[in-house]
Amino acid sequence: MATVLRDLSYRYQWLYDGVSRLATLAVGGESQFRQLPMVGVPETPGLRVLDLCCGSGQTTAFWVARGATVTGLDASPRSLDRAKVNVPEADYVQGFAEEIPLPDNSFQVVHTSAALHEMTSDQLRQILQEALRVLEPGGMLTTVDFHRPDSTVTGRLLWPGLMTFMALFETETSWAFIDVDLVELCKSVGFRSAEQRCYAGGSVQVVQAIA
Numbered sequence: 062m063a064t065v066l067r068d069l070s071y072r073y074q075w076l077y078d079g080v081s082r083l084a085t086l087a088v089g090g091e092s093q094f095r096q097l098p099m100v101g102v103p104e105t106p107g108l109r110v111l112d113l114c115c116g117s118g119q120t121t122a123f124w125v126a127r128g129a130t131v132t133g134l135d136a137s138p139r140s141l142d143r144a145k146v147n148v149p150e151a152d153y154v155q156g157f158a159e160e161i162p163l164p165d166n167s168f169q170v171v172h173t174s175a176a177l178h179e180m181t182s183d184q185l186r187q188i189l190q191e192a193l194r195v196l197e198p199g200g201m202l203t204t205v206d207f208h209r210p211d212s213t214v215t216g217r218l219l220w221p222g223l224m225t226f227m228a229l230f231e232t233e234t235s236w237a238f239i240d241v242d243l244v245e246l247c248k249s250v251g252f253r254s255a256e257q258r259c260y261a262g263g264s265v266q267v268v269q270a271i272a
C-alpha cells in the first residue's frame with residue numbers, strides 16, 4: 062500500500078520531520094516520543110548504544126544528549142549522510158538490521174524507534190536475534206513503535222488518525238505489525254525477559270527486553 066507521500070517523506074527531511082511532529086502529538090510531542098524508550102535506561106556516561114535503523118539521527122541525538130556513546134546503523138546511505146550532519150557526535154555504520162556487521166556483545170543498549178513496523182515477520186525475528194547477539198549479557202533492547210489502539214475512548218479517537226497515517230505513509234507490514242506480540246517474540250528468540258508499556262490509547266508501544 063502506501064502512497065507517493067512515503068517516498069517524498071524519505072526524500073525530503075522537512076516533510077519526514079513535519080509528519081513525525083504531527084504523528085507524535087498523541088504522546089505529547091516528538092521530544093516526549095523520542096525519550097519514551099529511554100525510560101528505565103540508566104543515564105550512564107559512555108553507555109554503549111546501538112541505534113538500529115537510525116534514519117537521519119532523529120533519536121540518535123537524544124542518546125548523544127544523555128552522554129551515551131552511540132553507533133547509528135541504517136540501510137540507507139542517504140539517511141546516514143543526513144545523520145552524519147545532524148548528529149556528528151555519533152559513529153555510523155551502513156548495513157541491514159537483520160545482519161548487523163558488528164561483533165557479538167558490543168553494546169549495553171540496542172534501540173530502535175519507528176522502524177520495526179517496516180519489517181516482514183521473518184525480518185523482525187532476524188533483527189531481534191541480531192539485537193540479542195550484539196548486546197552484552199544483561200543489556201537491554203528498547204524499542205518504540207506503533208501498536209493497535211485499545212478500546213478506551215482515547216484509543217477509539219486515535220484509531221482513524223493512525224489508519225490514515227498508515228494508509229498514506231506505510232507499507233502493508235505496518236498493518237501486520239500492530240498485532241505482533243513483540244514481548245513473546247523477544248522471549249522466543251532468547252531474551253531473558255521482556256515488558257511492554259503502551260501510550261496514547263495503546264497506539265504507541267515501548268518494548269524493553271533484557272538479554
Ligand SMILES: C[S@@+](CC[C@H](N)C(=O)[O-])C[C@H]1O[C@@H](n2cnc3c(N)ncnc32)[C@H](O)[C@@H]1O
Pocket residue numbers: 113114115116117118119120134135136137140156157158159173174175176179
Ligand atoms: C521510519 S524510519 C525511522 C527512522 C528513525 N529511527 C526515526 O525514529 O525517525 C525507518 C528507517 O529504517 C531504515 N531501514 C529500513 N529497513 C532497514 C533494514 N532492514 N536495515 C536497516 N535499516 C533499515 C530506513 O532506511 C529508515 O531510515
